[in-house]
Amino acid sequence: MAFDYDLFVIGGGSGGVRAARIASAEGGAKVGLAEEYRMGGTCVIRGCVPKKLMVFASGYPSLVEDARAYGWDVTQGGFDWTVFRGKLDAELIRLEAAYRGTLTRAGVTIHDARAVVVDAHTVELSSGARFTAKHILIATGARPFVPEVPGAELAITSNEVFQWKALPRRVLVVGGGYIASEFACILNGLGVDVTQYYRGAQILRGFDDEARGHVAEAMRASGVAIHCGTDVMAMERVADGIQVTATDGHDRCFDAVLYATGRVPNSGGLGLEALGVKLGRQGQVVVDDYSQTAVPSIYAVGDVTDRLNLTPVAIREGQAFAETVFKGKPTTADHELVASAVFTQPELGSVGLSEEAAREAEPIEVYCASFRPMQTLFAGREDRVLMKLIVSQASRKVLGCHIVAPNAGEMIQLAAIAIKMGATKEDFDRTVAVHPTMSEELVTMKTPVRKA
Numbered sequence: 346m347a348f349d350y351d352l353f354v355i356g357g358g359s360g361g362v363r364a365a366r367i368a369s370a371e372g373g374a375k376v377g378l379a380e381e382y383r384m385g386g387t388c389v390i391r392g393c394v395p396k397k398l399m400v401f402a403s404g405y406p407s408l409v410e411d412a413r414a415y416g417w418d419v420t421q422g423g424f425d426w427t428v429f430r431g432k433l434d435a436e437l438i439r440l441e442a443a444y445r446g447t448l449t450r451a452g453v454t455i456h457d458a459r460a461v462v463v464d465a466h467t468v469e470l471s472s473g474a475r476f477t478a479k480h481i482l483i484a485t486g487a488r489p490f491v492p493e494v495p496g497a498e499l500a501i502t503s504n505e506v507f508q509w510k511a512l513p514r515r516v517l518v519v520g521g522g523y524i525a526s527e528f529a530c531i532l533n534g535l536g537v538d539v540t541q542y543y544r545g546a547q548i549l550r551g552f553d554d555e556a557r558g559h560v561a562e563a564m565r566a567s568g569v570a571i572h573c574g575t576d577v578m579a580m581e582r583v584a585d586g587i588q589v590t591a592t593d594g595h596d597r598c599f600d601a602v603l604y605a606t607g608r609v610p611n612s613g614g615l616g617l618e619a620l621g622v623k624l625g626r627q628g629q630v631v632v633d634d635y636s637q638t639a640v641p642s643i644y645a646v647g648d649v650t651d652r653l654n655l656t657p658v659a660i661r662e663g664q665a666f667a668e669t670v671f672k673g674k675p676t677t678a679d680h681e682l683v684a685s686a687v688f689t690q691p692e693l694g695s696v697g698l699s700e701e702a703a704r705e706a707e708p709i710e711v712y713c714a715s716f717r718p719m720q721t722l723f724a725g726r727e728d729r730v731l732m733k734l735i736v737s738q739a740s741r742k743v744l745g746c747h748i749v750a751p752n753a754g755e756m757i758q759l760a761a762i763a764i765k766m767g768a769t770k771e772d773f774d775r776t777v778a779v780h781p782t783m784s785e786e787l788v789t790m791k792t793p794v795r796k797a
Contacts (some may be wrong), residue, residue: 357384403534
């Protein structure tokens with residue numbers, strides 16, 4: 346059978362774009378790609394990139410304060426959200442154009458339309474056009490959701506934050522994951538009065554307990570009102586804003602309520618289940634190690650599979666798919682020892698096992714240091730950083746590294762290389778410290794603080 350395309354990709358995010366580019370430019374495939382919104386996906390358009398730019402913007406007030414402590418005659422004016430929004434929009438337009446250019450140069454045909462799967466080898470666009478393909482790749486990502494509570498229509502998600510015409514004065518952030526905690530810090534840094542509700546006992550579930558406790562303490566010290574064990578019961582529009590009734594028995598009023606309570610895969614309405622593609626309980630597309638679904642011609646990568654929802658992982662999955670199917674090199678994406686960073690203030694960088702997970706697996710040693718860093722100590726701030734290593738007693742391998750500090754994301758990337766290579770505690774000990782730095786503590790901690 347002759348097909349219109351060798352590969353048709355549904356979704357123009359990081360995973361889908363990488364797969365399309367490699368299959369076309371390096372695999373010699375004829376590739377089509379459909380994207381119904383903007384090229385670049387969640388990360389580029391309404392996630393990692395704009396969020397990180399907001400992180401940068403929110404950090405300048407503390408830098409101005411520190412500058413004064415260091416002798417600079419500087420004054421802090423107000424933050425102009427409209428100026429920032431204009432530059433942010435321009436940057437996203439530039440990035441989307443770059444993604445389009447990359448695909449076009451690779452020979453990929455772009456369709457600006459929604460696509461659904463008609464059968465194992467056919468897709469239909471919202472324009473009515475139909476195309477056949479030998480292989481179909483689902484790369485539609487995930488989306489935030491708002492739980493069903495009275496007044497839920499009054500809430501927004503992280504998607505809408507970047508479209509605000511003006512910054513609200515009082516914001517409630519609902520959720521305790523990294524997205525919720527990041528936006529709580531961002532908005533607080535931009536001068537917004539921020540309250541955060543989380544129904545669990547501590548924010549940043551899944552990360553090392555000591556590290557996430559350190560972040561929570563720092564957030565509270567900076568002015569974020571964190572209420573754990575608290576959830577929203579109802580929301581109502583009132584004259585002064587949005588009145589929120591909470592499970593802690595209090596009614597509070599806000600100008601905006603931002604929900605960041607998780608994301609769900611964008612698998613609905615694609616026609617997958619009718620074809621025999623298996624979906625999990627949360628709607629995730631079930632795939633094997635090679636990203637293949639129960640229908641042999643249909644594959645899926647990225648957040649829609651809900652394996653490890655990070656942009657670099659989606660890119661690796663897209664690359665592995667193209668290597669396997671179009672370059673004849675069976676390749677699986679490695680999901681082990683993937684480092685991550687939470688861009689709170691201070692940042693949290695993590696790779697490997699938490700102390701809690703490691704001690705359930707085997708006997709461990711814990712090396713930990715908490716101290717006031719030189720830069721802010723001189724400025725008179727009470728900030729503290731945390732450096733933590735989890736070490737196997739048997740093999741001496743470093744099983745996990747957790748850093749809470751400014752630029753922890755930059756530091757954990759480098760630590761992750763050593764840990765991925767199987768570095769032992771003695772390898773760290775043999776490394777000469779770079780002084781004076783915060784990260785030198787990673788190689789100068791000689792005595793465990795505890796064993797488990």
